């Protein structure tokens with residue numbers, strides 16, 4: 001595993017299996033990852049550049065000429081239906097898959113040949129978690145933290161992601177959402193410059209989801225490049241500076257959420273005004289005034305077009 005990609009905690013692609021050949025939480029002296037962040041890097045600078053990426057399985061191109069860029073200090077969301085090629089793309093970026101064509105540059109480097117140099121600078125949260133099943137949650141996080149020269153405060157991460165209640169529980173006994181939170185903590189504890197989050201809040205309760213969103217927003221404001229895949233359109237709307245919609249292994253639309261909404265074919269056909277009414281507002285009078293303007297109750301009740309509407313327009317409604 002250490003020769004493939006730059007995962008720091010012995011995780012392997014897809015299977016999520018822990019690779020005991022790397023460093024295990026039980027090891028007393030983990031390998032220290034000592035790469036200082038690039039002090040000259042600036043917000044908005046490209047941290048990930050994917051150009052014409054192709055990945056084939058059995059002759060079928062599941063990633064088919066995909067290009068995208070993710071920048072420092074921005075959250076880049078990669079959206080797409082099941083099987084669109086998102087995870088395969090991310091795994092090529094993580095150096096876990098060898099592209100058949102195209103280029104991937106991670107912090108200006110090749111994710112496979114420069115894996116050792118990238119390992120301390122990039123955080124990875126895999127879809128499957130990929131954590132060692134026998135170790136206790138806090139042990140895992142402490143172990144991963146100990147691999148970095150200047151890790152985040154473990155106690156602070158435990159608090160903000162609510163890990164304390166299951167700190168002594170073995171990974172195999174964690175619920176799906178608890179495992180996700182632990183995997184996220186492991187992905188960010190090393191103060192990465194670029195972090196890949198594959199469906200970071202899948203299976204989480206609303207409280208956990210908001211804790212994750214707050215953490216992602218903080219990473220962005222700290223200048224970290226965050227690349228996330230998600231099926232949750234509200235998550236993309238809440239977090240993403242730039243959205244790439246992927247289908248059949250290609251990017252079919254890109255832009256800020258507002259740009260995608262504005263570019264939708266029937267943009268502007270619905271107008272919705274949302275506001276917070278002050279206490280004591282006369283709703284009946286307001287409704288009467290709206291009716292006088294030709295705005296009926298039904299129109300008032302109609303929601304705005306959402307990113308989900310645009311996503312379905314772009315990718316269709318058939319199941320994959």
Ligand SMILES: Nc1ncnc2c1ncn2[C@@H]1O[C@H](COP(=O)(O)OP(=O)(O)OP(=O)(O)O)[C@@H](O)[C@H]1O
Nearest residue numbers: 057058062080081082083084085086087088089231
């Ligand atoms: N190791 C593999 N061997 C053969 N086919 C694979 C392999 N890994 C992925 N695929 C196929 O590649 C396609 C893209 O898969 P990928 O996991 O990248 O999609 P995705 O967009 O991440 O989907 P999801 O939203 O369901 O996670 C799918 O059809 C999948 O079956």
